[in-house]
Amino acid sequence: MIDIEKLSFSYDDEETHEKKFVIKELDLYIDKGSFVAVLGHNGSGKSTLAKHLNGILLPSGGKVYIAGMDTADEKNTFSIRSTAGMVFQNPDNQIVAAVVEDEVAFAPENLGVPPEEIRRRVDECLEIVNMSEFAKSSPSRLSGGQKQRVAIAGVLAMEPECIILDEPTAMLDPKGRREVMRTIKSLNKSRGMTVVLITHYMDEAAMADRIVVMEKGSVIIDDVPKKVFSEVEKIKEIGLDVPQVTELLFRLRSMGIDMPEDIISVEECEKVILDRLKGLKND
Amino acid sequence: MFKDITIGQYVEGNSFIHKMDARVKILLSLFYIIILFLISSPVAYAVFTAFTLFLVYLSKVPPKFILRGLKPMMYILVFTAVLNLFMTQGSTVLWVCPFWSTLKITKEGLTTAVLMILRLVYLVIGTSVLTLTTSPLMLTDGIEKILKPFEIIKVPSHEIAMMMTIAIRFIPTLSEETEKIMKAQMARGADFESGNVLKRAKAMIPLLVPLFISAFRRADDLAVAMDSRCYHGGKNRTRMKQMKMTVRDLWATLFMVGFAAAVIFIQKLM
Numbered sequence: 001m002i003d004i005e006k007l008s009f010s011y012d013d014e015e016t017h018e019k020k021f022v023i024k025e026l027d028l029y030i031d032k033g034s035f036v037a038v039l040g041h042n043g044s045g046k047s048t049l050a051k052h053l054n055g056i057l058l059p060s061g062g063k064v065y066i067a068g069m070d071t072a073d074e075k076n077t078f079s080i081r082s083t084a085g086m087v088f089q090n091p092d093n094q095i096v097a098a099v100v101e102d103e104v105a106f107a108p109e110n111l112g113v114p115p116e117e118i119r120r121r122v123d124e125c126l127e128i129v130n131m132s133e134f135a136k137s138s139p140s141r142l143s144g145g146q147k148q149r150v151a152i153a154g155v156l157a158m159e160p161e162c163i164i165l166d167e168p169t170a171m172l173d174p175k176g177r178r179e180v181m182r183t184i185k186s187l188n189k190s191r192g193m194t195v196v197l198i199t200h201y202m203d204e205a206a207m208a209d210r211i212v213v214m215e216k217g218s219v220i221i222d223d224v225p226k227k228v229f230s231e232v233e234k235i236k237e238i239g240l241d242v243p244q245v246t247e248l249l250f251r252l253r254s255m256g257i258d259m260p261e262d263i264i265s266v267e268e269c270e271k272v273i274l275d276r277l278k279g280l281k282n283d
Numbered sequence: 284m285f286k287d288i289t290i291g292q293y294v295e296g297n298s299f300i301h302k303m304d305a306r307v308k309i310l311l312s313l314f315y316i317i318i319l320f321l322i323s324s325p326v327a328y329a330v331f332t333a334f335t336l337f338l339v340y341l342s343k344v345p346p347k348f349i350l351r352g353l354k355p356m357m358y359i360l361v362f363t364a365v366l367n368l369f370m371t372q373g374s375t376v377l378w379v380c381p382f383w384s385t386l387k388i389t390k391e392g393l394t395t396a397v398l399m400i401l402r403l404v405y406l407v408i409g410t411s412v413l414t415l416t417t418s419p420l421m422l423t424d425g426i427e428k429i430l431k432p433f434e435i436i437k438v439p440s441h442e443i444a445m446m447m448t449i450a451i452r453f454i455p456t457l458s459e460e461t462e463k464i465m466k467a468q469m470a471r472g473a474d475f476e477s478g479n480v481l482k483r484a485k486a487m488i489p490l491l492v493p494l495f496i497s498a499f500r501r502a503d504d505l506a507v508a509m510d511s512r513c514y515h516g517g518k519n520r521t522r523m524k525q526m527k528m529t530v531r532d533l534w535a536t537l538f539m540v541g542f543a544a545a546v547i548f549i550q551k552l553m
Contacts, residue, residue, distance in 0.1 A: 078515070109520055110514045
């Protein structure tokens with residue numbers, strides 16, 4: 001689905017006139033239907049990477065292929081952007097229209113889709129993100145989470161194969177975050193959509209099938225969540241956190257209590273701790 | 284303070300005028316204004332008044348919404364009336380100022396003043412009926428379609444409509460932001476309410492600078508988001524909501540033309 005070969009992105013520093021690399025010789029392959037989370041802190045190059053995935057930024061070196069299409073080829077621009085849809089951080093700054101259904105219709109209108117087909121897609125996409133009842137509302141009256149779901153519907157209306165989300169929950173409250181994450185997860189699980197989620201929330205990354213950790217423009221860890229978070233020390237070394245439950249079990253372990261290393265969800269953690277407590281009672 | 288700004292105070296409804304095609308409505312409103320400026324005799328005005336009242340009735344918009352549109356016109360109305368009342372030269376003098384004989388009211392002055400007020404009032408009512416019965420979106424779409432033929436002389440019709448749509452979309456966002464900045468500055472001792480006009484205007488500068496910076500940042504973000512959704516101007520673009528002219532619009536146009544002919548005939552006759 002997404003094939004990145006030796007991608008580099010650099011800019012000339014205005015004062016020293018040196019080349020500064022934001023991304024350096026990065027290789028990454030993302031399978032169709034997978035759910036990949038990209039972690040890294042500010043300045044690690046994760047947002048820059050995202051902007052390469054639909055041709056907003058073009059590589060200074062290397063190649064990016066989306067479904068076999070080279071992003072550097074101008075002929076492909078619109079097919080790439082409709083294949084790999086992108087959702088941004090600030091819900092307020094990506095909504096164009098003053099009515100929800102017109103907002104969702106914006107992308108297919110740009111693509112020249114016939115009116116009846118646009119209508120069908122708008123209704124379907126609002127249904128998917130569970131916002132049908134707000135079709136006629138003004139986006140300014142919606143909550144952050146609802147706005148972000150409308151933004152997702154606006155991207156889905158292009159019928160993409162892949163959806164890239166650049167910190168979609170960073171400006172939302174906990175309730176909005178949950179709504180948006182539930183939507184993203186169901187897109188991947190029930191519709192087989194390829195999802196690339198750029199985030200700095202560990203709990204969100206833990207929901208993915210695969211985690212890519214970036215640091216200074218390169219991939220330093222690339223594995224399944226359970227493996228990634230089992231290396232608590234390594235994660236902390238690069239200034240990131242682990243999910244709260246992993247942290248809890250890590251501390252218990254360092255106190256000499258035998259706990260498994262690969263727990264990342266609250267449910268699993270609850271079960272492990274309860275089992276231990278029951279064991280203690282029986283002894 | 285920005286809460287009072289309402290562009291396109293659209294009142295939802297299901298009346299004959301609501302259901303008309305936006306393009307036809309805009310063109311007929313222009314036509315209405317042209318007729319208004321062609322007539323001058325009292326009888327023609329009487330007919331025109333009846334027609335305007337009929338339009339308001341037909342739109343089913345509560346009259347208080349229409350009157351609200353007249354309120355900000357108050358000063359202009361009074362000013363025009365006074366000017367016309369005293370400045371018009373005429374033969375039949377009705378009243379002369381006892382202290383200054385150049386100041387007098389003539390019969391002609393009185394008629395001109397009254398007709399002038401009526402002209403301005405009908406101008407506002409006519410355009411209000413348009414904006415109150417057409418959603419801002421339909422209005423911008425209509426303008427885009429009407430300007431389309433002028434693309435030959437390089438009028439960017441799609442771009443104009445897109446700018447209007449985005450402007451309407453961002454009014455609530457920016458007013459919310461203004462309020463936030465104001466509160467943040469008031470919390471640190473800024474004073475927006477006291478002092479004379481000059482002082483209050485000066486107090487607005489620290490408000491406008493952050494607002495502008497944020498507006499530019501938003502514009503940048505929005506441009507990237509629009510690019511990501513394959514926006515490339517008006518070329519090969521389709522619309523979900525198609526505008527359709529119906530028999531209704533034909534009737535309205537015929538009615539309007541008939542009315543225009545009648546009023547102008549009366550005007551010529553009297």
